[in-house]
Amino acid sequence: MKESGEKMQRYSDEIIDEVRQNNDIVDIISQYMHLKRSGRNFFGLCPFHNEKSPSFSVSPDKQIFHCFGCGVGGNVFTFLSKIEGINFIEAVQMLAERSNIQLPTLDNNGDTAKELLKSKVYKVNEYAAEFYHQNLYNPESKIAQEYIKKRKLTNETLKSFKIGFSGKFDELYQNLKKQGFEEKEILESGLVNRNDNGRYIDRYRNRLMFPIYDTRGKVIAFGGRVLDDSKPKYINSPENVVYSKGRNLFRTKCCKKGGHQTNLNS
Ligand SMILES: [Zn+2]
Known part of the structure; x- marks a missing residue:
């Protein structure tokens, strides 16, 4: 840890990884939609486009999601940003709070x-x-x-x-x-x-x-x-x-x- 007074412009990759590892993508996505297991992956109705049969998939192994219908995809932060309408930093903060991870104070990011x-x-x-x-x-x-x-x-x-x-x-x-x-x-x-x-x-x-x-x-x-x-x-x-x-x-x-x-x- 650096001297406390010194502020960072962005979160380090280490801390972002720590937050990601503490927030399983299946757990997080399940809070917003119903997911059903099929083989190694989970499937559900995509929350980002209208559909009747599930083409939205989540891979617990890779910790990513992908929709074969509209093409959206990414990791747990991407999902949260999209569904909550927040930016990446806010998504990191939200998940850090959820898993009781203390984040360093960021330098003024304009918000x-x-x-x-x-x-x-x-x-x-x-x-x-x-x-x-x-x-x-x-x-x-x-x-x-x-x-x-x-x-x-x-x-x-x-x-x-x-x-x-x-x-x-x-x-x-x-x-x-x-x-x-x-x-x-x-x-x-x-x-x-x-x-x-x-x-x-x-x-x-x-x-x-x-x-x-x-x-x-x-x-x-x-x-x-x-x-x-x-x-x-x-x-x-x-x-x-x-x-x-x-x-x-x-x-x-x-x-x-x-x-x-x-x-x-x-
Ligand atoms: Zn979709």
């Missing part, structure tokens, strides 16, 4: 401001999930509690999915401000909108709230369902620095309890 905003938006989401969840148990949230009783959602389900209930007018906004979050971060999360008069209003009001998690268990977005007849019945978070609808298509299950799947959206 620092964006990275900072991203980490703040994750924090806004995390706080909001907790806020909505706590609000569900508030005596004023009777309508939500009755709905939950009717749908027979157990307390365990509520807690493991961190289901919640959004507040009134600007309750979340006020609480986020109290936590020290800045307008820019709050607006980027998509959880609060600013109207033409410059007032901040919560995007989700009086809705049953479902956090959407990524594979690392971070809250990246929310779905909100009305409990009366008002429209629209559902609204989802808009796309932002941490959330892209296309790439999170495969993430409906609760990642903290692998495989635990409940259809709450009907």
Whole structure:
């Protein structure tokens, strides 16, 4: 290891190899799609083009994937970059985090401001999930509690999915401000909108709230369902620095309890 103050422009080949060796390509790809073993390889429906019969193959021996339909291919970092819409460095970081490998600090790669905003938006989401969840148990949230009783959602389900209930007018906004979050971060999360008069209003009001998690268990977005007849019945978070609808298509299950799947959206 070099002197800690000295920063690198890129990760060394050694550390990239270490990350790769600790993240089996079959494990990683299986988190996004169904793979079936056939001989030495695994096959599935390609997530990068539309197809009815599987031409997407993964080789555990070579630790690579290849699609005979559209021609995409590469290693575990290539797959993650493509499916998550992130760059190579971000893919390395994501997999390093997953396998508890400490990466050296990179010299400014130009994305620092964006990275900072991203980490703040994750924090806004995390706080909001907790806020909505706590609000569900508030005596004023009777309508939500009755709905939950009717749908027979157990307390365990509520807690493991961190289901919640959004507040009134600007309750979340006020609480986020109290936590020290800045307008820019709050607006980027998509959880609060600013109207033409410059007032901040919560995007989700009086809705049953479902956090959407990524594979690392971070809250990246929310779905909100009305409990009366008002429209629209559902609204989802808009796309932002941490959330892209296309790439999170495969993430409906609760990642903290692998495989635990409940259809709450009907
Ligand atoms: Zn393909």
